Amino acid sequence: MVPPKAPRHFLTLEDVNRDELNHIIKRAIELKALQRKGIATEIFKDKVLAMIFEKSSTRTRVSFESAMAQAGGHAIFLSTKDSQLGRGEPIEDSARCIASMVDMVMIRTFAHATVERFAEYSRVPVINGLTDDHHPCQLLADIQTFVEQRGSLAGKTVAWVGDGNNMCQSYMQAAELCDFELRIATPKGFEPWEHMLEKHKDRVSISQDPKAAVKNADLVVTDTWASMGQEDEKKQREKIFAGYQVNRELLSHAKSDVLFMHCLPAYRGKEVSAEIMDDPNAIVWEEAENRLHAQKALMEFLFTN
Numbered sequence: 429m430v431p432p433k434a435p436r437h438f439l440t441l442e443d444v445n446r447d448e449l450n451h452i453i454k455r456a457i458e459l460k461a462l463q464r465k466g467i468a469t470e471i472f473k474d475k476v477l478a479m480i481f482e483k484s485s486t487r488t489r490v491s492f493e494s495a496m497a498q499a500g501g502h503a504i505f506l507s508t509k510d511s512q513l514g515r516g517e518p519i520e521d522s523a524r525c526i527a528s529m530v531d532m533v534m535i536r537t538f539a540h541a542t543v544e545r546f547a548e549y550s551r552v553p554v555i556n557g558l559t560d561d562h563h564p565c566q567l568l569a570d571i572q573t574f575v576e577q578r579g580s581l582a583g584k585t586v587a588w589v590g591d592g593n594n595m596c597q598s599y600m601q602a603a604e605l606c607d608f609e610l611r612i613a614t615p616k617g618f619e620p621w622e623h624m625l626e627k628h629k630d631r632v633s634i635s636q637d638p639k640a641a642v643k644n645a646d647l648v649v650t651d652t653w654a655s656m657g658q659e660d661e662k663k664q665r666e667k668i669f670a671g672y673q674v675n676r677e678l679l680s681h682a683k684s685d686v687l688f689m690h691c692l693p694a695y696r697g698k699e700v701s702a703e704i705m706d707d708p709n710a711i712v713w714e715e716a717e718n719r720l721h722a723q724k725a726l727m728e729f730l731f732t733n
Contacts, residue, residue: 441601456725472501482537491719523549553730568722582607587645592620603631613641675701
């Protein structure tokens with residue numbers, strides 16, 4: 429008997445190579461164009477996606493659920509409050525059972541080890557919808573959005589201003605795959621993992637100076653200063669990050685046509701000024717919509733590979 433083919437998972441950006449990433453982005457743009465023309469694509473006909481949420485969400489749930497519905501499939505929402513995962517069932521037991529009933533699983537959780545453990549015991553593809561360490565699906569949308577606006581990221585300069593969080597760490601992996609320079613500006617003590625900085629040192633630099641980071645940048649990106657699960661630190665973090673707001677003065681040091689992204693939700697007046705959120709070069713709404721299209725392309729890729 430021929431053993432079953434091992435599923436293809438997407439837990440970090442490093443689960444795809446450069447050519448595969450380019451294929452996914454190109455396909456996302458194609459699928460977006462087809463939808464804009466009103467052309468239905470039933471690429472997920474009779475497919476079922478289980479969506480497991482330990483962390484709540486707006487964009488992740490709506491984009492994945494809409495992607496399945498628009499492409500002829502179905503999505504099942506599972507919160508840990510409503511499933512045995514929230515009652516102490518071992519992850520490997522849940523993985524074996526859920527994977528036997530659906531075609532793909534998306535998990536949005538805290539510990540990255542949770543999605544790794546689930547994927548280890550799943551016979552269907554598993555997608556990381558977000559963990560404390562990585563947010564690869566958001567990076568697919570960000571890359572697609574930049575490509576639509578400016579073309580390839582290769583040779584460009586991207587500035588990350590703020591916490592060295594899961595988004596920042598996924599941008600570090602993207603710098604390698606997309607061949608751009610990433611400059612990170614973050615307060616001392618809030619840097620990304622040291623081993624990631626070492627691994628990507630040829631692409632990534634880090635400082636505590638936002639102005640130096642954004643100098644002549646093609647793209648500036650930020651995120652909330654206190655991620656989900658860090659609410660108790662919010663007031664303290666606001667004081668520490670006070671000099672890291674992305675505003676008109678900071679962006680004046682970037683290129684004149686610099687683009688601004690934020691994965692949302694954004695706290696206007698905190699990590700970004702209200703005027704920048706409403707600026708024509710702020711492409712956060714296109715970025716948010718592209719979660720839908722990029723994830724369609726990703727799921728199609730995983731189903732066929």
